[in-house]
Amino acid sequence: MENTKQEQLGLWQVVSLGIGSIVGAGIFALLGQVLQETGIMTYYSFAVSGIIALFCGYAYIKLAGAFPSQGGITVYFQHAFPNKWISGTLTLIYVFTTLISAGTMAKSFGFYMDSLLGHLPYLSVNVWAAGLLILLGLFNMMKANDVGNAEALMVAFKVGILTILIVAGIVEFKSYTPAFTTQPSTSAFFRSIGITFFAFAGFGVITNATAYVKNKEHTIRLAMYLTILLVMALYIGLAFVVINYISPTVFAQNVNVAVAVVAKQLLGDFGSLLIYAAAVLAFFTGVSASYFAVFRITKSLADQNILPGIYRKKLFGRGTYGNGLSVLLLTIITVLFGFDDIVNLSSVAYLVSYLGVFVASFILRKQTHAKFIPIGIGFVLMTLLLIGFVNSVYL
Numbered sequence: 001m002e003n004t005k006q007e008q009l010g011l012w013q014v015v016s017l018g019i020g021s022i023v024g025a026g027i028f029a030l031l032g033q034v035l036q037e038t039g040i041m042t043y044y045s046f047a048v049s050g051i052i053a054l055f056c057g058y059a060y061i062k063l064a065g066a067f068p069s070q071g072g073i074t075v076y077f078q079h080a081f082p083n084k085w086i087s088g089t090l091t092l093i094y095v096f097t098t099l100i101s102a103g104t105m106a107k108s109f110g111f112y113m114d115s116l117l118g119h120l121p122y123l124s125v126n127v128w129a130a131g132l133l134i135l136l137g138l139f140n141m142m143k144a145n146d147v148g149n150a151e152a153l154m155v156a157f158k159v160g161i162l163t164i165l166i167v168a169g170i171v172e173f174k175s176y177t178p179a180f181t182t183q184p185s186t187s188a189f190f191r192s193i194g195i196t197f198f199a200f201a202g203f204g205v206i207t208n209a210t211a212y213v214k215n216k217e218h219t220i221r222l223a224m225y226l227t228i229l230l231v232m233a234l235y236i237g238l239a240f241v242v243i244n245y246i247s248p249t250v251f252a253q254n255v256n257v258a259v260a261v262v263a264k265q266l267l268g269d270f271g272s273l274l275i276y277a278a279a280v281l282a283f284f285t286g287v288s289a290s291y292f293a294v295f296r297i298t299k300s301l302a303d304q305n306i307l308p309g310i311y312r313k314k315l316f317g318r319g320t321y322g323n324g325l326s327v328l329l330l331t332i333i334t335v336l337f338g339f340d341d342i343v344n345l346s347s348v349a350y351l352v353s354y355l356g357v358f359v360a361s362f363i364l365r366k367q368t369h370a371k372f373i374p375i376g377i378g379f380v381l382m383t384l385l386l387i388g389f390v391n392s393v394y395l
Contacts, residue, residue, distance in 0.1 A: 016155065019155065019231060022200055022201070023155075028112070029256070030196070030199050030343065031259060033339075034196055034239075035255075042192070047236065052385060054225060058370070060203070067079055073204055073356075077090045079367075080364050088301060090356045101346045102290035103333055113280070133334060136291060140291040141316065141323050157281065158278045173244065180248065191344075191392040194388075200228065241262055242258050260272055298311045298320075311323070351382065351386040358382060362375050
């Protein structure tokens with residue numbers, strides 16, 4: 001009976017799942033970074049990364065249709081690369097990506113808590129970040145339950161608050177006088193696209209629902225494209241609000257909490273508190289979801305002898321010594337590295353992972369019936385973005 005219920009998932013339920021997975025800590029953490037890089041060109045940055053995400057979504061759709069599994073990207077790598085060391089390495093890159101993204105969220109959590117509560121003694125940004133990573137790491141080792149309906153409510157809350165902010169910005173809009181008028185360099189624009197693509201990460205979870213919907217191919221395809229387009233509109237709307245309702249001086253002092261600052265102007269103190277609450281919820285759920293995925297994938301890789309046995313050896317609850325090591329290393333990296341460094345590392349890792357999706361889709365195109373042109377265009381765009389991003393940041 002449980003299977004029957006699961007198979008009743010409709011289009012908008014899958015879209016809600018996708019939006020909830022994408023619109024989380026990323027937008028609260030990264031919008032300020034993108035505005036700092038590109039100013040008025042932020043709109044184009046979100047649009048370009050959204051278009052690349054659509055091509056990547058196509059590859060995901062085809063892979064999911066041929067290999068429906070909750071394992072998602074890790075299963076696609078296993079089918080595309082029979083050599084376990086190749087598939088295992090790509091999976092490890094994905095694991096690293098997911099883990100480092102949790103560090104990005106934790107650091108952002110520290111910025112928001114520091115802004116909300118002020119500079120309290122002994123509670124710096126790094127202390128808040130380390131506390132969140134350790135607390136949720138222990139929680140995920142003790143318990144493996146899904147949050148179910150609570151997660152759905154939190155998604156509705158986050159998206160609802162951001163939508164209200166955008167609507168308020170449109171209602172109050174008088175004339176187009178953006179404070180951010182600087183035209184970015186080509187290098188800065190490439191870096192911004194890499195960051196905004198990171199903010200789209202998570203759409204792959206839509207394919208995990210393949211086994212639970214009717215009319216699978218049609219529903220998953222439509223859900224993927226609708227999700228990415230709706231998220232693109234939401235991000236561009238938020239960029240519009242921040243660009244038009246915050247001065248460069250105030251923005252420079254509040255880069256990492258710009259959304260909350262604008263919310264205070266448009267919605268008052270209560271609206272600002274709601275944004276802080278939505279952001280904190282996003283950081284909690286985002287970090288927890290990252291741990292949930294990493295702990296299970298690393299256990300699977302240990303079972304294949306790709307990772308050491310400590311990732312199988314039980315520590316307590318459902319956690320392993322490897323889980324504890326992952327939490328410890330992530331906490332150290334988050335504390336020692338600056339926010340920009342962690343964002344750059346996360347973005348590169350995500351770009352490499354999704355480039356692997358295009359390669360897997362190309363290799364498996366006979367099974368997936370994927371068309372060469374969209375896969376080829378997506379691969380070229382992703383490759384150019386990766387090269388441009390790495391060049392802008394590290395060269």
